[in-house]
Amino acid sequence: MDDDRPLFFHVMAYADDADHDVIDMVSGDPDWEPPTALREGLREFADAPVADYQYPPSEGRGDLRDLLADRHDVPVERLVVTNGGGEANHLAMACGLEAHAGNEVILTDPVYPYYADRAELLGADVTYAPVADDGALDPETVRAVASEETALIVACSPNNPTGAVYGESVKRELTDIAEANDALYVSDEVYEAFDFSGRFHSALAFDSENVAVTNSFSKAMATTGLRVGYAILPDHLVDPVRTRHMLTNVAVTAPGQHAALKALRETPDDYYAETRAMLESRIEHFCEALDAAGAEYIQPQGAFYVLARFDGFPGTLDNTKRLIDEAGVAGMPGDAFGSAREEWLRFALVSPRADEAADRLAAYFS
Amino acid sequence: MDDDRPLFFHVMAYADDADHDVIDMVSGDPDWEPPTALREGLREFADAPVADYQYPPSEGRGDLRDLLADRHDVPVERLVVTNGGGEANHLAMACGLEAHAGNEVILTDPVYPYYADRAELLGADVTYAPVADDGALDPETVRAVASEETALIVACSPNNPTGAVYGESVKRELTDIAEANDALYVSDEVYEAFDFSGRFHSALAFDSENVAVTNSFSKAMATTGLRVGYAILPDHLVDPVRTRHMLTNVAVTAPGQHAALKALRETPDDYYAETRAMLESRIEHFCEALDAAGAEYIQPQGAFYVLARFDGFPGTLDNTKRLIDEAGVAGMPGDAFGSAREEWLRFALVSPRADEAADRLAAYFS
Structure with a gap:
């Protein structure tokens, strides 16, 4: 049985083993406070x-x-x-x-x-x-x-x-x-x-x-x-x-x-409204950075993931590792999510350092 | 699909609905303190x-x-x-x-x-x-x-x-x-x-x-x-x-x-030893009461259930209800547990009133 866990694990373990600072945007674990x-x-x-x-x-x-x-x-x-x-x-x-x-x-x-x-x-x-x-x-x-x-x-x-x-x-x-x-x-x-x-x-x-x-x-x-x-x-x-x-x-x-x-x-409605506003702000900053990097991406209308493609940098496992090593940002290879976006990378914006990750990607690709 | 839940539920609901005091020995929910x-x-x-x-x-x-x-x-x-x-x-x-x-x-x-x-x-x-x-x-x-x-x-x-x-x-x-x-x-x-x-x-x-x-x-x-x-x-x-x-x-x-x-x-070993001793004591008292009631039963060597058969009182659903009504003790009909003990009743000794239930059964059947 194929499943994405080994791939998730593989990428997360690779990021953990890096001897430099890596921002983890691999899995969809919220980083903000529960109610x-x-x-x-x-x-x-x-x-x-x-x-x-x-x-x-x-x-x-x-x-x-x-x-x-x-x-x-x-x-x-x-x-x-x-x-x-x-x-x-x-x-x-x-x-x-x-x-x-x-x-x-x-x-x-x-x-x-x-x-x-x-x-x-x-x-x-x-x-x-x-x-x-x-x-x-x-x-x-x-x-x-x-x-x-x-x-x-x-x-x-x-x-x-x-x-x-x-x-x-x-x-x-x-x-x-x-x-x-x-x-x-x-x-x-x-x-x-x-x-x-x-x-x-x-x-x-x-x-x-x-x-x-x-x-x-x-x-x-x-x-x-x-x-x-x-x-x-x-x-x-x-x-x-x-x-x-x-x-x-x-x-x-x-x-x-x-x-x-x-x-x-x-839980007051404010809790959900504030989380939503925070994620929207992260996404906005992240997409601006993708624009600066000249990347193609799907503008999210909901949730907290961004699928992006960088020119000449297909979203393979090798390139995912290269991005960890050279840009200090860990995403997921697109082929974990079917065949239609194999060239893409998915970034989960569930890190308090999402803005910093965006800046790193902009700097790396521009 | 047959399952024992409706029967468990049915018996528990019947016991709950009784307008007199009933000791619940239906399901295997421990009644003592967790560690x-x-x-x-x-x-x-x-x-x-x-x-x-x-x-x-x-x-x-x-x-x-x-x-x-x-x-x-x-x-x-x-x-x-x-x-x-x-x-x-x-x-x-x-x-x-x-x-x-x-x-x-x-x-x-x-x-x-x-x-x-x-x-x-x-x-x-x-x-x-x-x-x-x-x-x-x-x-x-x-x-x-x-x-x-x-x-x-x-x-x-x-x-x-x-x-x-x-x-x-x-x-x-x-x-x-x-x-x-x-x-x-x-x-x-x-x-x-x-x-x-x-x-x-x-x-x-x-x-x-x-x-x-x-x-x-x-x-x-x-x-x-x-x-x-x-x-x-x-x-x-x-x-x-x-x-x-x-x-x-x-x-x-x-x-x-x-x-x-x-x-x-x-958790110290004493916790488990004390629980075991308490259950053993409940079982001993319960089996003495079954002896007094002239019941046939399987002497438990472990766990906290007793299967018993009362002469002339097969463990049907009707008799289970009768026991609730007339003796104030709720057990489970034997046919919930296969066909070999259809005539029996199962009592779960997970009530602090297990001894009292035993006495009620002894009084009812003797």
Whole structure:
């Protein structure tokens, strides 16, 4: 099985081993503070009664599910709390593949590599729909390849790695295509909190039996290690997902659920607004530096990644290492994200030194 | 898919809804204090740096794996930290089924119901090996049904629900049978801390390529909701398990791993000894009450369950409810645990009122 971990690890280890200063922009681990209430939630749990330390309900704590269902305006029965957005996505893909006819998964190219690896683990065939130069997804490219063989369409918006935000009309089209082909559209919305375009639109709005939405607190609350996420499922997938979740994981960590609930209840909107503004500022500075370096890049509309191509400097593993050695900046080779952007490099703007990294790249390439 | 959750839930809900006092002995949630250091670990984590809140290594924190590998005297490469013992067992079963010839899973009867449900989820066929009246497993009953069709043998010792402890010779035989049939013996050792017989012997000791061991802190540290466990795998399953784990869960909760590590390092042996003594005392009192009630039962050698049969009072769901209504004691119907003990009831001795429950049963049946 191919996966991006060895490549991530390889690049991170290479950067760590460097005997000079390297700014790490390899993986998508937030570098800013989680909400105060999240830390307080863990502190509270440390003193919780013994009963709170035991199995929570397999589908998630009732009060956490109620709050999330209320925020998303869906019946609580459709919501299952998972071990991060990763498990939510895995469950939606696994149960969607079983419940829908066909064995094909349609993914975008470039792609978040876990989708492709999960499809392989589940024995599905992958068909790629290439996105436009600016990262936009034309639903017609998906429609052109969709057929009765299609069981799943999996797409992330705001997107990793392109930063594109697929707006209402794109998501409506993807939903229509799923409905027309008896497929499930899995809409991964984990970067929902980081939309700079104002165009984010949840696929839940279409109220379709062919849509599952996966989400988590990992990015929005800067805590990828907490492992609390959730799936919102169409009725026919609720029982299969709950069963598979129970037999895979039994339940989701109780201290994490407690902390996530407290953070959901008590975190002011300012927290999210400030994070978004900080990321927007990093992206602006970074893109200015890319302009100065004469690089081609996709202007992100959301999330916190920038895909860029430097003239005469394809984004191979060798060049990734050269950039670590000679510019002191670590990114990811483009071929980790499908075949469409092999020449590119992805930079995760999750370092307090993102501006400095931008300046280093501008200096190195100009 | 059948699973025991609806039945567990049904019984627990019935007991909760009763308008009189009911002692809950339905599910296996410890009622005693987790180690002080475990609570302290969560408190510590509340103040940890931002980086600690991000993805831990998918296979588990290095220092936690090192400590566990050292305690079990195995190479650290063979150890993967999981979302509780449940995920460890799921991964060993899923990857063992793929790697070994045949599609059959041999389980004991009575059985821990998750094993059978996982086998069904994974599309495997189940063959049951009945245990003796006293809960002992005669390996010859397993050998008699094992064949080249056998991919897995899954057994738990100390056992849920019988309380039996399979000693060194039984586990050696099961290992031999797995080796002779190109199967994987998955030895679930989550009740290791609660062996009253002195005969517990880890299947790791045989150093076989046909053995995987699964374990967790859920029971030993009274924290089934923490969701930190681990699998120790033979070499050929390490990569498949790590890949499946990564694509299912990405990683295991970071605060939980921190708390488990601190508790492992700092919890004195007295903590485990005192818990064991408390459970032994509960079991002794409970079995005396069963004697007084004229009940047949399996004398537990480990874990914290008692399987009992009352004359003229088969362990049906109806009678389970009658016991709740008329005796104020909630147990589990025997048919949740396979077909061999359908007439029996299982009582989980995880209530501070276990002695009182015993007295109620003695009074009710005598």
